[in-house]
Amino acid sequence: MKTQKIKFKNLDKGYSILIGNNILSLLSSKVKSLCPQTKKIALIFDKGVPSKYRKKILKNLKKYEVYVYNFNASEKVKSIKSVTYFLDNLLLKNFNRSDLIIGIGGGITIDFTGFVASILKRGINFISVPTTLLSQVDAAVGGKTGVNSKYGKNLIGSFSQPKLVISDTSILKSLPKKEMVCGYAEILKHAVINDKKFFNWLKLNTKYIFSHHSKKLIYAIKKSCNIKLFFVNKDVKEKNLRMILNFGHTFAHAIEVKNNYSKKITHGEAVLAGMILATKLSVVKKVCNKKTLRDLMEIYATNNLSYSFNKYKKIKEIRDLIPYLKNDKKNNDEKINFILLSKIGKTTMPYKHKITIKELKKHIRLFTQY
Secondary structure (H helix, E strand, O other), rough: OOEEEEEEOOEEEEEEEEEEEEHHHHHHHHHHHHHOOOOEEEEEEEEEOOHHHHHHHHHHOOEEEEEEEEEOOOOOOOOOHHHHHHHHHHHHOOOOOEEEEEEOOOOOHHHHHHHHHHHHHHEEEEEEEEEHHHHHHHHHOOOOEEEEOOOOEEEEEOOOOOOOOEEEHHHHOOOOHHHHHHHHHHHHHHHHHHHHHHHHHHHHHHHHOOOOOOOHHHHHHHHHHHHHHHHHHHHOOOOOHHHHHOOOOOHHHHHHOOOOOOOOOOOHHHHHHHHHHHHHHHHHHOOHHHHHHHOOOOOOOHHOHHHHHHHHHHHHHHHOOOOEEEEEOOOOOOOEEEEOOEEEEEEEEOOOEEEEEHHHHHHHHHHHHH
């Protein structure tokens, strides 16, 4: 399959997402055309990126004054303190708006470096090279950047579009299954909220995504990116419709914060659990029927993903998440703003189901029936 290209265009902002196998060699020509005045490039590498891909990128950019930084990506390091460190380094080297930062790594690295680029001298050029399945279908798409606070995840950030995204699927072969599951969670979420046909395709083809079947993997990534961009195009600043992309994330972020961003549970595994909990809440609230929940749980069972939510079959474990639900970004008052599922391919609108803590506790008691 040849290189796939998706164009994002909103108002005066536009960029392309390139998806393909072994396409890192395109980087040099793209930098030259998109950032013609660039002299200095800061490469911020996730420490997990294999050395052979680092060498490819460095060889590709040898005509530039390149500075290499290693980023030990974790939710704890994704902080204002780390941002200040990088800003000081780049300012010391006199980086200008015409220069360039390239983030190479997973979602944490992409979110982080995008945020640094967005606030350095009020915004310098940024190119994203996502190297995990999750970052290729989520963090690198849509222009949301940010870091964490002790009060919650991604509560400090900005909306800033990159110049380019290069998603090379050959890098994904270096990932463990746990990381592939992490990205798959977002692919599945995109199908669940917007495209029943794609959901049915995933029923048949999920195993090929996990086995790195090149054509099917590229198709799933492109399809997933297009669904996300559908929402982003309609609501760049996440005032309303774009919040639908947070289906399952209200519970997921609570799970992550409660577990202190432990590596024992990935973001994707938290999202998988969060989608089941959100769907159970949808059934309890009579927004969707039991068959919808069964259809979703079937795809988990077929692909050995049920482990992600098994812990949350107990009422106590779900109730223990409640204190961590309050700081979700979708909330604008004391109620919790849930995105619920109507059926496969369709959710409720943001702000339609705002639930008090007292109501939520009552609803959770009924979860064990499903």
